[in-house]
Amino acid sequence: MTVPPTSPQHRAESKVARRSLIGAAGAVVAGAVITPTVMAATDDGETASTDTPATKPGTTTETFPETRAKAATGEAPVEAAFPIGYVGVRWEGTSKATGGAIRLRDADGEQGEWSALSTSGCSDANGGALLVPADEASGYELKAPEGSTALRSLALDTTRGPARKVAVPTDTTRVRGLAYLSRPAWGADESLRFKPDGTENTPTAYYPFQTISVHHTAGVNADPDPAATVRAIYELHAIANDWGDIGYHFLIDEAGTIYEGRYSGEEGLPAHDADGNLVTAFHTGGFNSGNLGIALLGNLMEQGPTDAARSSLTSLVRVLVRLHGVDPRATVTYTNPINGTQKEVDEISGHRDWLATECPGEVMYEELALLREAAAQRG
Known part of the structure; x- marks a missing residue:
């Protein structure tokens, strides 16, 4: 089969080929490749992949579940034909x-009790979007927040859908020696970035790095399947929010695993182009370009990050500030390269320093001063 040069598949294949050439063993920065699959109907009417992507040099084939979703509007009861792992609400x-x-x-x-929607989320300042764990529920009901309009929801299953074959880098992917999971390694479905006509929903744009903003996702702590949560955030951000991708540049779970976030093109380190400019993501509305977003999975309002998450966050921030030659303890004037809006912020800030939100959680916010000092130390 001939693949058009503008298709999602061609871009994905080019990315794996490019990133396999960048680094030596154990130090490559991996990208995504999802080869087209033949789909067959299953007993429940869903579709499942029946072929296997060709294994390319430096990759191995892994299987991830296809994300299943059902969108709804208003407060009417919702039922889904699959176990609901998460409900996205906006x-x-x-x-x-x-x-x-x-x-x-x-x-x-059996109907459960009413539970208040979280007010400690990162997304309340990003268009009113929340991700609620649903524990394999069969359905749900919503009450709209006071003063809200256009209530919408999205039932999600990111663990039990039809199998999807993905080519994943064989070697551990690293950024300046720090290990992370590439997009294919956590099961990112690159087709979510594209409109039905094959064009990118939000084409990549790059600007010089200026600052780092820390977030929490306000989800559950002790998450049994953080990669599934990352896939759910991806679906919520890319499709429900219509951003065309996940909103953060990196995410970190409680075990300290670092996940590559926003797609950054076919050149350079994750989150960057070949010239070291930062790809624009969607984590701090109005202040995104040049602002690198790192999200810690879980709710950090009443507890801090785990030791493993804290260590990975410190290591990642240290790598990034050295990469860009900035002082993590500095105060800087951020200038939006799109419209010239300026804001005085710490080089390492919290989401609430930019917008009215509880993010990155009360306890995590109090730790930012220690993070700045730790990132400044030689490690």
Whole structure:
């Protein structure tokens, strides 16, 4: 089969070939490749992959579940034909979740209690989008937040969908020696970045690095499947929010695993182009270009990150500030390269330093001073 040079597949294949040439063993920066698959119907009407992508030099084939989703509007009860792992909720009219609530229905049809929508999220300042763990519910009901309009929701399953074959780099992927999971290694479906006509929903744009912003995802702590959560965040951001990709440049789970976030093209280190410029992501509305976003999975309002997550965050920030030659203890004037808007911030800031939000959580925010000092130390 001939692959058009503008297709998602061609771009993905080029990325693996390019990144296999960048580094030596154990130090390559991996990219994504998803080869086209033949789909066959399963007993439940879903589709499943029946072929295997050709294994390219430096890659191995792994299987990930295809994400299943069902969109809904308003407060009417929602049912899904699959176990719901997460419910994405968004609205307009207010950035606050006050008065908003959800109740889940289990597989036996039993209705749970109403639970308030989180007000400590990162997304309340990014268009009112929240991700609620649903524990394989069969359905749910919502109450809209006070003053909100256009309530929408998205039932998600990122663990039990039809099999999807992905070519994953064989060697550990690293950025300046620091190991991380590349997009294919956590199961990113690159087709989510594209519109039906094959064009990128949000084409990559690059600007000089200026600052780092720390977030938390306000999800569950002790997450049993953080990679599935990352895939759910990806679907919520790329499709429900219509951003065309996941909003962060990197994510870190409680075990200290670092995940590559926003797609950064076919050249350079993750989150960067070949000239060292930063790809624009979607984590701090109005202040995104030149601002690198790192999200810690979990809720850090009442507890800090795990030792492993803290260590990985420190190591990643240290790598990034050395890469860009900045002082993590400095105060800087951020200038939006698109519209010239300026803001005085710490070189290493929290989401709440930019916008009205509880993110990155009360406890994590108090740790930022220690993070700046630790990142400045030689390690």
